[in-house]
Amino acid sequence: MKGIARVTRLAGAVCALATGCALAHGAQAGTSADELLGDAQRVLQQIDAGQYATVWQDTAPFVRAKYSTDAFQQGLAQSRTGVGSIDHRGWASVTRLTYTHDKVVPDGLYANVDYATWLTDGRIVYEKVSFQLGSDGRWHFTGYEPRQSQGVAPQARTGQP
Structure with missing residues (x-):
């Protein structure tokens, strides 16, 4: 579905940019690792339960502006079903990053919580x-990216825009 490609690409862009254009960010309000872990666990529980509309409600404004509700929910559902x-699952890392002057995402503080998940x-x-x-x-959801290998972005699917 086109929705999954869009959500996956956005999540990949936010995650992949971590190596290219981000600066490490010092501790300040909203950067507690415990807070991030709690938020990530809550979102994963919602995704696992198929509560994609609930996830949408607390998604970052720039993501909501880019994707329709239906495309977002369909993409998230397809990613999770896969x-x-x-x-x-257990968390493997928490990374906080500051983006400035980026073409893909607005300036601001971002965070990734990475999990190893046993099926x-x-x-x-x-x-x-x-x-x-x-x-x-508060932390607002921007993306979910499942992948087969640690540190490797998923390959684009044939036929997807």
Whole structure:
């Protein structure tokens, strides 16, 4: 579906830019690792439960402006369905990044929470949940990126824009 490609590309852009144009950000309001882990766990529970409309409600404004509600929800559903049945997951890293003068994402503080996820069939996949710190001091969802290998962005699917 076109929605998944859009959501995955946006999540990939936010996540991939971490290596190219981000600066490490010092501790300040909204940067608590515990806060991020709690927010990421909440979002993953919502995604696991198929509560995509609930995730949409707390998505960063720039994502909401770029994608329709339906495309966002369909893309998120397709990404999560591709993961499969989860046995358990554990967080692997929390990264906070400041973006400035970027063409893809607005200036601001962003965060990625990366998970190693064990599936019921014994495979391990990796899930990245991304956020933007809003002007309200809260983290707002920007993307979900499941992938087969740690540190590797998913390949573009044939036929997707």
